[in-house]
Amino acid sequence: MYVAVKGGEKAIANAHALLAQRGRGDAGSERIGYAQVRDQMGVLVARVMAEGSLYDPDLAAKALLQSQGDVLEAVTLMRSYRTTLPRFGVTEALDTAGLASERRVSATFKDIPGGQQLGATFDYTHRLLADELTTPELPTDPLTPPSGDDAMPRVTDLLGVDALIEPDRPDDWTDPDPADLTREPTVFPMSRAERLQALSRGDEGFLLALGYSTQRGYGNNHPFAGEVRVGEVEVEFEAPELGMAIPIGRIELTECQMVNQFVGSADQAPQFTRGYGLVFGRSERKAMSMSLVDRALRAEEFSERRVSPAQDEEFVIAHADNVQAAGFVEHLKLPHYVDFQGELVLIRQLHREFEERVAAARAEGDARAERRTKKEDSHA
Structure with a gap:
């Protein structure tokens, strides 16, 4: 760190004080409370929870306030706090098939069982900047999604009836213990479950760019949004002392089932x-990007050539983590005096050697020119 710089620890303490002052802003304005951030910036809070690998809207809102809106800094705070929490066990697999959807849209079928549920979305707004935000009143008889386990069957299940889509799991599939990428080293190649875990906590912007690249031809994707759902799902935990799974709460999720074209191969029809995406909170763009990249990374399963960045597992996973990426980039701000001095000495030496070679070449050229002139004079 910069402790050795003039001022030392006092300068760093002053930097902290200045940061807090800048974050507070005008002392005459009302300070923002974390509850306001949590309730009025739900999309941003969802991103911090997803990339921070910790579902807690209150903590995510507090992290955003502490970081002055810097998403990566807020994600880092969440992950750091997460490491201090005790681990009691692993919850049961979430049953998203019965996800009670606030929003459910499909780009593959106009009329689907349960209907299209538009929900809360920016998709149909005019994207015009408003001088003041207003909250319109909802109709007294709003449309409510149908209830029941079969009220909203998955679009992929409808395609599966006629074997028009690959099964959601192989016939010989077993349910292995879930890996934890926060506790175990990353080893390539990864299982699809491990990849999905890494993508779910990956940087939204990075995944968006990769997903976009697959649509532009840098990958073998011809995607259709089979279904995008946003809603709450119950979380269950099997307590050893009870011997049964009990509900411990509900969390909001966004799920995307992407349907992709596949022309078949010698042994596959x-x-x-x-392609699959599942993310904390309202995170449609992230879930869709994740599902596009998930399908691209399955190239080997379908004997497809891996020719694009989105199809390279090691490239994608190694660079999707924004905390690692930010740390490696921002560490360049830290003192590198010794390294730079070594580079400076080397560059000076190479520069001198270059000038000596240029000078020697110039002298040799002058000598050749002089000999040629003398030879021409003697002939004359």
């Missing part, structure tokens, strides 16, 4: 294939 033509069918649609799947």
